[in-house]
Structure formats: C-alpha cells, structure tokens
Amino acid sequence: MVRRNPNIIITGTPGVGKTTHAEQLARNTGFKHLSVNQIVKDEGLHEGKDEETGSWIVDEDKLLDHLETITPSIPNEGGYIIDWHACDLFPERWIDLVIVLRCDSSVLYDRLTGRGYQGKKLEENMDAEIMQVLLEEARESYKEEIVVELRSEENGDLEGNLERIEQWVEGWRKDNEGREEEEE
Numbered sequence: 703m704v705r706r707n708p709n710i711i712i713t714g715t716p717g718v719g720k721t722t723h724a725e726q727l728a729r730n731t732g733f734k735h736l737s738v739n740q741i742v743k744d745e746g747l748h749e750g751k752d753e754e755t756g757s758w759i760v761d762e763d764k765l766l767d768h769l770e771t772i773t774p775s776i777p778n779e780g781g782y783i784i785d786w787h788a789c790d791l792f793p794e795r796w797i798d799l800v801i802v803l804r805c806d807s808s809v810l811y812d813r814l815t816g817r818g819y820q821g822k823k824l825e826e827n828m829d830a831e832i833m834q835v836l837l838e839e840a841r842e843s844y845k846e847e848i849v850v851e852l853r854s855e856e857n858g859d860l861e862g863n864l865e866r867i868e869q870w871v872e873g874w875r876k877d878n879e880g881r882e883e884e885e886e
C-alpha cells in the first residue's frame with residue numbers, strides 16, 4: 703500500500719528549532735505534530751531524571767511499545783511530523799524525509815542558557831551540535847538522499863525552510879499520485 707502523505711522527521715540538538723518548525727509546518731500542511739518529548743513526559747515513559755543534567759532518562763522500549771499502539775497509521779496513512787532529538791527510532795521504511803536543523807554555536811548558546819541550561823547539560827548539548835552528532839546519526843540511520851540539513855538561526859531561515867519543505871511535500875504528493883496510478 704502506498705501512503706497518501708509523507709512522514710517527516712525534524713531532528714537536531716535541543717534548541718535548534720525543532721518544535722517551532724514542526725508546529726508551524728503542522729499548521730500549514732494539516733499534518734500531525736508528534737512531539738516525542740511531550741509523549742515521554744505525558745505517558746511517563748522514562749526512568750526519572752538524570753540527577754546531573756536534569757534531563758528525562760527515556761525508556762526506549764516503553765516508548766516504542768507506546769508509539770506502536772498509538773501510531774499504526776504512521777506507515778499506512780502518513781502525514782506525521784516527528785519531532786525529537788533522536789531519529790533512529792523509526793523504521794527506515796516509514797520515513798520519507800529527515801530534516802536536521804543546525805545552528806551556529808553562539809546562537810545555540812544564547813538559546814540554551816535562556817532556557818536555563820547550565821553546567822554539564824549545556825556543555826553536552828553544545829558539544830553535540832559542534833560535533834554534528836544528530837546529522838551523523840541521521841545519515842547512519844536513513845538513506846543519504848532523504849536527509850536534509852537546514853540552518854535555523856533567524857526568522858528568515860524558518861520561513862525559507864518551511865517554504866522548502868512544503869514545496870517538497872507537494873512534489874512528493876505528485877510523485878505519489880503517479881505511483882498510485884501505476885499500481886492500479
């Protein structure tokens with residue numbers, strides 16, 4: 703079965719703009735925004751907080767089980783925007799586009815300190831961005847041609863990125879119509 707809409711992952715280091723992009727993209731396209739962080743918190747899919755960093759320690763098995771029960775429509779119908787700082791959780795065949803948002807260190811530093819990050823938590827996230835950990839993870843987990851790196855430093859970037867992703871969605875739909883006709 704060919705799904706009618708694509709599934710898109712929006713990933714990157716905390717603070718790069720995943721939620722901002724995902725919310726706006728969901729409004730513009732009518733797709734569903736799946737905030738994995740929110741689900742982890744709401745459903746208690748964690749083993750408490752790391753004492754040193756204050757971050758949730760995600761129970762990945764529980765998270766996967768939960769996602770499988772709530773999201774049978776991901777692979778079949780599509781139209782999901784998955785927002786998380788990890789991207790290797792979802793099977794490759796479910797995912798049509800992986801957006802990795804990137805940010806200059808000075809911009810990210812201001813955003814994270816503005817959020818109250820400090821000490822080890824701040825350091826680890828700054829290092830992750832500099833070492834492009836999420837980009838490498840995306841490239842290892844999905845075909846290189848579906849992984850797209852976009853900058854998210856100013857409002858103009860946000861607008862340009864959304865426009866580009868929305869155009870890509872339109873293109874995907876047109877190609878998909880062609881595939882459906884071929885199958886009939």
Ligand code: ADP
Pocket residue numbers: 714715716717718719720721722723813853854855856857858859860
């Ligand atoms: P994430 O979900 O990756 O942690 P957020 O979407 O919460 O990041 O964004 C972190 C902060 O940075 C927010 O205050 C948001 O308004 C700001 N921000 C994100 N992307 C941009 C951008 N392209 N231009 C200006 N501000 C941005």
